[in-house]
Amino acid sequence: MTEQHNTKGRRPTLADVAKMAGVSKQTASRVINRSEHVTEETRARVLKCIETLGFRPSALARQLTSGRSYTLGVVSNAAIGYLTTGDAYTGMVRQADHLGYALLIKEMREFSRSSVEIMLNHLIDRQVDGVIWAGPEIGDSHAWLDDYPVNDLPMPLVVINARKRGNIDTVGFDNFQAGKIATRHLLSLHRHHIGHISGPMDRSVAQQRVEGWRAALAEGGQPESGNLCVEGDWEAPTGGPALRRLKEMCPELDAVFVGSDRMALGVLFEARQMGLRVPEDLAVMGIDNDRQSAFFSPPLTTMHQDTPLMAEIALRLLVRRICERRGEPYPESCAVPENPLLVHELLVRQSTLGVMPMP
Amino acid sequence: MTEQHNTKGRRPTLADVAKMAGVSKQTASRVINRSEHVTEETRARVLKCIETLGFRPSALARQLTSGRSYTLGVVSNAAIGYLTTGDAYTGMVRQADHLGYALLIKEMREFSRSSVEIMLNHLIDRQVDGVIWAGPEIGDSHAWLDDYPVNDLPMPLVVINARKRGNIDTVGFDNFQAGKIATRHLLSLHRHHIGHISGPMDRSVAQQRVEGWRAALAEGGQPESGNLCVEGDWEAPTGGPALRRLKEMCPELDAVFVGSDRMALGVLFEARQMGLRVPEDLAVMGIDNDRQSAFFSPPLTTMHQDTPLMAEIALRLLVRRICERRGEPYPESCAVPENPLLVHELLVRQSTLGVMPMP
Numbered sequence: 062m063t064e065q066h067n068t069k070g071r072r073p074t075l076a077d078v079a080k081m082a083g084v085s086k087q088t089a090s091r092v093i094n095r096s097e098h099v100t101e102e103t104r105a106r107v108l109k110c111i112e113t114l115g116f117r118p119s120a121l122a123r124q125l126t127s128g129r130s131y132t133l134g135v136v137s138n139a140a141i142g143y144l145t146t147g148d149a150y151t152g153m154v155r156q157a158d159h160l161g162y163a164l165l166i167k168e169m170r171e172f173s174r175s176s177v178e179i180m181l182n183h184l185i186d187r188q189v190d191g192v193i194w195a196g197p198e199i200g201d202s203h204a205w206l207d208d209y210p211v212n213d214l215p216m217p218l219v220v221i222n223a224r225k226r227g228n229i230d231t232v233g234f235d236n237f238q239a240g241k242i243a244t245r246h247l248l249s250l251h252r253h254h255i256g257h258i259s260g261p262m263d264r265s266v267a268q269q270r271v272e273g274w275r276a277a278l279a280e281g282g283q284p285e286s287g288n289l290c291v292e293g294d295w296e297a298p299t300g301g302p303a304l305r306r307l308k309e310m311c312p313e314l315d316a317v318f319v320g321s322d323r324m325a326l327g328v329l330f331e332a333r334q335m336g337l338r339v340p341e342d343l344a345v346m347g348i349d350n351d352r353q354s355a356f357f358s359p360p361l362t363t364m365h366q367d368t369p370l371m372a373e374i375a376l377r378l379l380v381r382r383i384c385e386r387r388g389e390p391y392p393e394s395c396a397v398p399e400n401p402l403l404v405h406e407l408l409v410r411q412s413t414l415g416v417m418p419m420p
Numbered sequence: 421m422t423e424q425h426n427t428k429g430r431r432p433t434l435a436d437v438a439k440m441a442g443v444s445k446q447t448a449s450r451v452i453n454r455s456e457h458v459t460e461e462t463r464a465r466v467l468k469c470i471e472t473l474g475f476r477p478s479a480l481a482r483q484l485t486s487g488r489s490y491t492l493g494v495v496s497n498a499a500i501g502y503l504t505t506g507d508a509y510t511g512m513v514r515q516a517d518h519l520g521y522a523l524l525i526k527e528m529r530e531f532s533r534s535s536v537e538i539m540l541n542h543l544i545d546r547q548v549d550g551v552i553w554a555g556p557e558i559g560d561s562h563a564w565l566d567d568y569p570v571n572d573l574p575m576p577l578v579v580i581n582a583r584k585r586g587n588i589d590t591v592g593f594d595n596f597q598a599g600k601i602a603t604r605h606l607l608s609l610h611r612h613h614i615g616h617i618s619g620p621m622d623r624s625v626a627q628q629r630v631e632g633w634r635a636a637l638a639e640g641g642q643p644e645s646g647n648l649c650v651e652g653d654w655e656a657p658t659g660g661p662a663l664r665r666l667k668e669m670c671p672e673l674d675a676v677f678v679g680s681d682r683m684a685l686g687v688l689f690e691a692r693q694m695g696l697r698v699p700e701d702l703a704v705m706g707i708d709n710d711r712q713s714a715f716f717s718p719p720l721t722t723m724h725q726d727t728p729l730m731a732e733i734a735l736r737l738l739v740r741r742i743c744e745r746r747g748e749p750y751p752e753s754c755a756v757p758e759n760p761l762l763v764h765e766l767l768v769r770q771s772t773l774g775v776m777p778m779p
Contacts (some may be wrong), residue, residue: 166512166522166524297714298715329715329717352655356659357717358717418558
């Protein structure tokens with residue numbers, strides 16, 4: 062680098078870059094904003110100068126020149142602390158960071174039409190480029206989506222963790238299928254009284270898992286077990302009492318599909334208290350694949366759910382929509398399919414299969 | 421409400437409020453921004469009209485009239501996913517929501533002086549009112565604070581989860597004291613070979629817990645056990661191998677203070693594999709009080725750590741600083757002491773005390 066381009070300790074500016082590259086500020090700006098009206102040769106020269114000078118466009122400058130805030134709104138459900146208990150946050154942050162966006166996080170407690178309006182207006186005021194509507198569907202929390210003119214909003218919106226609706230972008234898991242596969246696994250072990258401990262029944266996720274369990278029972282010629290369902294709240298303390306209730310309803314209970322790994326931990330605890338051997342007397346399986354379930358006593362068979370990946374995909378889809386609305390090409394990584402429905406994977410451990418035979 | 425104040429389905433504006441209250445827009449604005457130059461009677465009348473009309477100042481309008489963005493920057497450590505594994509996020513979101521702020525979340529991967537500069541400039545560009553520097557101290561991740569002119573920044577900064585430094589606002593736990601109390605509990609059970617499984621030793625939190633453990637051993641006349649330390653990574657899978665290593669170093673090992681509940685789960689798992697009875701052969705205690713540790717096998721003695729509370733306090737301190745800089749009174753809830761150091765609480769369960777005797 063020659064002396065004349067030394068920026069002497071101060072932060073280099075766009076003017077420094079333009080001067081060093083021998084182009085106008087407009088041209089340098091076009092390169093930064095990936096405009097197409099620049100020759101390859103000029104682009105390469107400007108990029109080299111940006112690197113040499115260590116130039117970084119400020120967020121505000123970027124916003125002014127591109128008409129974007131590079132901020133994405135994330136609306137979650139404060140009442141249940143959704144972003145903290147799941148791993149969705151991990152995936153969002155990772156992907157936002159990767160794509161150059163900041164996240165503006167907002168939590169809501171109730172989802173009346175007027176609260177939703179206020180929140181959307183708030184996000185519009187803050188000029189977010191797009192919105193992820195996170196937090197699971199609880200009761201009628203997502204009812205506003207049924208007739209809200211989402212496509213008239215100044216920014217695109219992607220909904221995660223809710224039932225599919227019309228032409229609204231959604232990303233989620235196939236919880237019906239997961240409930241079915243979990244139950245098929247227990248059926249394959251020749252269990253004849255397969256109960257279920259569900260999550261809160263006002264959640265669409267819990268409902269779908271129950272529906273999958275019932276469908277597999279019917280398929281497996283065991284529809285009468287479909288009554289053996291007790292509601293929990295996803296957390297460990299409700300697992301034990303739910304197991305006791307199921308045993309009262311059906312003393313021959315020999316398997317239980319538990320709606321979350323955390324509740325399954327409570328079930329394993331209570332089974333020990335009751336003198337039940339797992340899996341000999343009672344096969345237990347969970348769903349979620351919490352990081353710790355491999356160390357439960359015994360290790361828990363579960364359905365692996367890649368929540369961070371789901372959140373990443375939602376974010377990529379949102380960035381794709383942002384670019385599409387602006388008529389710009391989107392990053393290759395954002396070429397995700399519409400309304401992707403992710404699948405769980407069956408992870409078999411000792412709580413259903415007992416000690417694995419040595420090879 | 422009379423006909424002339426009907427806003428006919430559109431969002432009511434400041435002008436509507438002023439008209440209905442019979443005051444100028446400036447006066448209505450003063451009431452909204454809690455300026456003192458308004459009589460009590462006028463204030464009451466304007467507030468009543470605001471309520472009647474359902475007027476809500478937009479975030480942008482609020483920002484323009486008050487010179488605040490009502491946004492707080494939160495910088496965390498992406499490499500370790502700090503905000504997701506701890507419960508700090510829960511506390512921040514709850515408190516931000518309560519005090520009327522949004523959170524702008526940013527994650528960093530490395531903490532060189534230039535990366536920190538870029539991040540701070542980024543937050544300044546986005547006009548945050550204050551910054552929480554979250555994510556634990558790892559190696560020299562916080563070294564920049566030693567000589568950075570933090571008080572020259574246009575917004576106040578509060579650091580959580582790091583060692584105390586000069587006149588920088590910090591909020592955290594007394595991990596030295598926690599390590600001491602945990603070890604004193606094991607000493608009180610007449611254990612003579614008390615090992616420790618630490619977190620990663622480049623973390624100040626892990627170092628402080630080790631120091632507390634050693635201090636209690638010295639105090640209890642058992643300084644030679646101070647060599648029985650094996651490093652883990654906070655997670656369950658490292659607990660088992662660390663226990664095996666400690667048993668090799670000291671076959672008489674009869675107690676272990678484990679640096680996290682997650683690693684303690686791995687220790688309990690491995691103890692079962694090794695045929696060790698807990699607590700008869702080996703007393704095991706953790707620290708953190710993960711929500712699930714009461715359901716471990718056996719239930720885990722631990723040090724309860726109220727991370728959401730710590731994060732809430734950090735946020736309140738930050739809002740106090742924001743108000744102080746502006747010469748405004750701060751909300752009563754923000755009257756937290758300077759540099760608060762929170763304490764852990766000992767929670768005794770079966771992994772150290774065995775089955776509790778019936779009363």
